[in-house]
Amino acid sequence: MSKTDRETKADHIRHLLETEGPAVEANTMGFNQGRYDSVADLEDYEELKDEARTIKEGAIERLPELIDAVTETVEENGGTVYLAEDAADANRYIREVASENDAERLVKSKSMTSEELEVNEALEREGVDVVETDLGEWVLQVADEAPSHIVAPAIHKSREEIARLFNSQFDPGEPLETAEELTMFARERLGEQIAEADIGMTGANFITADSGSLMLVTSEGNARKTAVVPDTHIAVAGVEKIVPTVEDLAPFIELIGRSGTGQDITSYVSLLTPPVDSPIVDPDDPETPFADREDDREFHLVLIDNGRMTMREDDQLRETLYCIRCSACANTCANFQSVGGHAFGGETYTGGIATGWEAGVHGYDSAAEFNDLCTGCSRCVEACPVKIDIPWINTVVRDRLNRGGEASRFDFLYDELVPDEEATGAIDRQKRLFGNYETLAKLGSATAPVSNLIGGLGPVRSLAERFVGIDSRRPLPTFQRETLVDWFDARGPNVAAADADREVVLYPDTYTNYVDVDRGKAAVRVLEALSVHVQIPSVPGSGRAPLSQGMIDTADAKASRVYAALAEHIDAGRDIVVIEPSDLAMFRNEYEKLLPERSFERLRNSSYEVLEYVYGCLENGADPAALRTDGPPIAYHAHCQQRTLGLDRYTRAVFDDLGYDVLESDVECCGMAGSFGYKSQYYELSMDVGDRLAEQFSTSEARDRLVVASGTSCGDQLEDLLAREASHPVEALDPNSPLAR
Amino acid sequence: MSVETATDGDRFEAALENLEVPVTATDPATFDSTLESIVDQPVVGTPLPFERVSLPDWVDDEPTPATLETAATGVTAASFAIADYGSVVLPSTPEGAEQVSLFCDLHVPVVRASDIVPDMPSAIERLGPMLRDGASAIIATGPSATADMGALVKGAHGPKDVHVVVLEDDEALERDETGEHDE
Numbered sequence: 057m058s059k060t061d062r063e064t065k066a067d068h069i070r071h072l073l074e075t076e077g078p079a080v081e082a083n084t085m086g087f088n089q090g091r092y093d094s095v096a097d098l099e100d101y102e103e104l105k106d107e108a109r110t111i112k113e114g115a116i117e118r119l120p121e122l123i124d125a126v127t128e129t130v131e132e133n134g135g136t137v138y139l140a141e142d143a144a145d146a147n148r149y150i151r152e153v154a155s156e157n158d159a160e161r162l163v164k165s166k167s168m169t170s171e172e173l174e175v176n177e178a179l180e181r182e183g184v185d186v187v188e189t190d191l192g193e194w195v196l197q198v199a200d201e202a203p204s205h206i207v208a209p210a211i212h213k214s215r216e217e218i219a220r221l222f223n224s225q226f227d228p229g230e231p232l233e234t235a236e237e238l239t240m241f242a243r244e245r246l247g248e249q250i251a252e253a254d255i256g257m258t259g260a261n262f263i264t265a266d267s268g269s270l271m272l273v274t275s276e277g278n279a280r281k282t283a284v285v286p287d288t289h290i291a292v293a294g295v296e297k298i299v300p301t302v303e304d305l306a307p308f309i310e311l312i313g314r315s316g317t318g319q320d321i322t323s324y325v326s327l328l329t330p331p332v333d334s335p336i337v338d339p340d341d342p343e344t345p346f347a348d349r350e351d352d353r354e355f356h357l358v359l360i361d362n363g364r365m366t367m368r369e370d371d372q373l374r375e376t377l378y379c380i381r382c383s384a385c386a387n388t389c390a391n392f393q394s395v396g397g398h399a400f401g402g403e404t405y406t407g408g409i410a411t412g413w414e415a416g417v418h419g420y421d422s423a424a425e426f427n428d429l430c431t432g433c434s435r436c437v438e439a440c441p442v443k444i445d446i447p448w449i450n451t452v453v454r455d456r457l458n459r460g461g462e463a464s465r466f467d468f469l470y471d472e473l474v475p476d477e478e479a480t481g482a483i484d485r486q487k488r489l490f491g492n493y494e495t496l497a498k499l500g501s502a503t504a505p506v507s508n509l510i511g512g513l514g515p516v517r518s519l520a521e522r523f524v525g526i527d528s529r530r531p532l533p534t535f536q537r538e539t540l541v542d543w544f545d546a547r548g549p550n551v552a553a554a555d556a557d558r559e560v561v562l563y564p565d566t567y568t569n570y571v572d573v574d575r576g577k578a579a580v581r582v583l584e585a586l587s588v589h590v591q592i593p594s595v596p597g598s599g600r601a602p603l604s605q606g607m608i609d610t611a612d613a614k615a616s617r618v619y620a621a622l623a624e625h626i627d628a629g630r631d632i633v634v635i636e637p638s639d640l641a642m643f644r645n646e647y648e649k650l651l652p653e654r655s656f657e658r659l660r661n662s663s664y665e666v667l668e669y670v671y672g673c674l675e676n677g678a679d680p681a682a683l684r685t686d687g688p689p690i691a692y693h694a695h696c697q698q699r700t701l702g703l704d705r706y707t708r709a710v711f712d713d714l715g716y717d718v719l720e721s722d723v724e725c726c727g728m729a730g731s732f733g734y735k736s737q738y739y740e741l742s743m744d745v746g747d748r749l750a751e752q753f754s755t756s757e758a759r760d761r762l763v764v765a766s767g768t769s770c771g772d773q774l775e776d777l778l779a780r781e782a783s784h785p786v787e788a789l790d791p792n793s794p795l796a797r
Numbered sequence: 798m799s800v801e802t803a804t805d806g807d808r809f810e811a812a813l814e815n816l817e818v819p820v821t822a823t824d825p826a827t828f829d830s831t832l833e834s835i836v837d838q839p840v841v842g843t844p845l846p847f848e849r850v851s852l853p854d855w856v857d858d859e860p861t862p863a864t865l866e867t868a869a870t871g872v873t874a875a876s877f878a879i880a881d882y883g884s885v886v887l888p889s890t891p892e893g894a895e896q897v898s899l900f901c902d903l904h905v906p907v908v909r910a911s912d913i914v915p916d917m918p919s920a921i922e923r924l925g926p927m928l929r930d931g932a933s934a935i936i937a938t939g940p941s942a943t944a945d946m947g948a949l950v951k952g953a954h955g956p957k958d959v960h961v962v963v964l965e966d967d968e969a970l971e972r973d974e975t976g977e978h979d980e
């Protein structure tokens with residue numbers, strides 16, 4: 057990405073932060089909280105997700121067979137099925153149906169798949185009047201805008217904006233103002249349009265192969281009217297929507313509303329087996345009782361491939377097809393909460409999983425537009441009702457994009473500085489820089505303090521901003537001349553193996569080793585206070601930095617080296633203790649994709665987050681009085697990946713057990729997310745996300761507390777935002793802590 | 798069994814209360830007067846497939862597009878109800894039950910007490926054979942609603958209010974009696 061591209065991106069994001077940001081933030085955060093509340097009522101939430109996942113895996117596996125089965129069932133029921141290869145093919149078929157019916161107007165209920173086809177434009181070109189009947193979609197149709205969210209398409213618009221839009225477009229007698237007035241106005245207008253429509257078009261959330269039924273999840277009732285009022289019904293749906301039987305719908309009915317907008321169930325879950333038995337509502341024959349009508353309904357199911365069958369063959373993208381488009385991954389995403397789908401989205405789809413959809417149906421260029429906005433924080437993973445590893449899909453697409461980009465004439469110079477394993481020279485300079493952070497840190501440390509002085513110089517910062525896009529408003533990390541490994545080599549362990557209750561290897565992650573050596577020293581003292589024998593061998597970086605830039609080969613090579621360096625320790629029965637949650641998340645999660653299964657399992661089962669380990673020691677009888685128990689009240693922010701791993705509770709438990717007064721943040725992410733907040737095109741977004749956290753730590757109750765964060769990035773971000781020192785939990789518990797009481 | 802049936806009914810009512818949906822229990826003898834106290838006139842309805850109960854004659858049970866348009870209340874039978882969610886399952890019928898349940902400002906679904914099932918899996922157990930038989934149904938929970946205009950509004954395209962009538966039918970009455978003996 058060139059400097060100009062970065063500036064354009066930054067401008068676009070700034071514009072959205074200022075205009076649509078507040079409405080998007082209020083709505084998505086409401087949905088997200090609703091999800092937490094609603095799934096908490098489900099006793100068997102985890103089992104339901106497993107069940108849902110299994111059903112989708114099975115259905116995609118059997119997809120060709122299910123397409124045949126659903127075709128047969130729908131045709132037996134009296135409908136028609138058309139399997140469209142791509143958007144053009146689908147639109148051609150739909151136009152034919154419209155022209156055979158001499159259709160002048162088609163009414164639609166909300167369907168993202170129809171947005172993917174751009175069927176409205178295709179029909180309008182043929183003179184068919186298309187009317188969106190979902191109120192949100194209708195607002196956008198009137199405003200001529202694109203959806204900003206896959207479930208609530210107009211969340212970026214406030215009530216005031218909608219009122220201004222309606223008042224200027226329709227000139228109602230009395231100006232419309234309240235949500236109630238706006239809704240009733242729309243209801244009436246759209247009611248008339250539906251009554252006079254020739255065709256109703258719906259999507260489908262699910263299609264059952266055994267009965268030929270469509271499941272539609274809605275709240276307004278427009279989909280019900282769209283399907284039954286006109287005599288012709290067209291349903292468009294991606295082939296991935298088919299499940300084998302009606303019984304397979306059960307977990308999805310319970311999960312979809314809760315996961316999306318936080319409703320236990322939406323007002324209407326329609327289970328239509330078209331052609332339906334309901335009579336049509338014919339405005340030209342208002343006096344004939346419904347019961348006396350003999351209607352001959354027409355039903356067309358248009359199944360869309362448009363890249364899906366190829367996605368199914370792609371081992372990395374296949375998971376995307378399990379997506380039920382609930383929107384949880386968007387609502388829970390800190391970046392999405394700030395900018396919404398007009399930045400975090402491609403041609404059609406928005407939010408974290410959109411990367412997979414866009415790459416699959418529209419191609420990599422569309423995915424490239426927003427793929428960087430996924431920072432890999434992983435908060436969406438536990439929210440997804442079908443357990444898709446959404447960050448991994450983003451990483452894979454980023455890796456593929458890296459390989460397809462164009463080489464620049466500077467890159468051969470740059471290669472020296474960034475010795476990664478990436479095969480082509482096509483990858484973006486900014487990504488390579490951050491992906492090779494370990495090499496930089498090594499160099500920075502070896503040449504400290506000179507490197508820090510140079511890094512702080514104005515001209516160097518502006519070059520860094522121009523050449524690779526490191527935002528000059530961000531303070532750079534200060535490299536330490538003496539690394540943690542060197543310090544420990546010279547000092548040696550204070551608890552001998554023979555006297556110890558247990559033995560650990562403290563993993564010297566890149567940041568702790570070269571930059572925040574103090575927190576490493578504190579971790580050593582805390583562990584030793586609990587009678588643990590500590591070693592700190594030199595172990596390479598985990599590969600988190602290259603992975604976050606989509607450099608999978610480099611991360612893969614690092615994973616092998618880390619495992620090689622630790623295997624013998626694991627064999628010797630030593631536990632691996634990790635300070636940085638994002639590195640632990642590599643060991644526990646991403647390494648599954650990078651290491652042989654047995655190696656992955658061995659490392660995963662032997663590795664612990666440092667406070668998780670402290671908790672274990674205390675539970676097993678270690679003396680809590682050996683730690684600092686008289687520290688100040690704490691404002692604690694857990695790390696996003698640590699929360700996804702379910703490990704934040706140990707930090708909380710340790711502080712509680714030691715009698716600390718702790719106030720905890722409840723935002724999804726600090727916004728820094730490794731390198732993300734350093735990138736000039738994303739600096740402002742990163743700060744906007746961070747503001748939500750800063751606000752929580754600036755209240756009268758929080759502002760005098762010691763700020764404690766488990767992640768490096770979170771600590772840096774908090775220091776930038778609050779201009780207060782941020783520490784790691786081990787520093788607060790360090791018996792020799794230099795921190796104020 | 799009897800105790801569980803009673804519990805499903807209670808849980809159904811509790812779920813409706815959470816949704817702020819009023820519910821009234823009645824029996825065949827008092828059905829007409831109960832209904833009269835609930836509805837707004839004019840009322841359209843579709844025939845109730847229950848023994849010993851039918852729509853009172855002040856309900857237009859042969860609605861047309863014209864009468865549907867002017868009616869304030871629609872009365873229809875629910876095939877069954879789901880206790881956990883406070884949902885009623887509305888069938889699509891050639892008489893227009895789908896339309897009557899959808900177009901009027903107030904919808905009054907009538908469900909037999911013995912047709913309240915505990916949870917979603919039991920609901921799906923019933924729906925499977927129905928759908929495979931070609932039927933369509935709506936799992937309806939509360940009134941129609943939208944938040945698209947900047948705040949939650951009830952009555953988007955469908956009813957603004959729902960008032961559920963639970964009909965204590967013979968089967969339920971019998972079970973209740975057995976239940977009392979059991980205890």
Ligand code: SF4
Nearest residue numbers: 379380382383385440
């Ligand atoms: S990826 Fe998962 S969380 Fe995101 S929309 Fe799809 S199903 Fe929902």
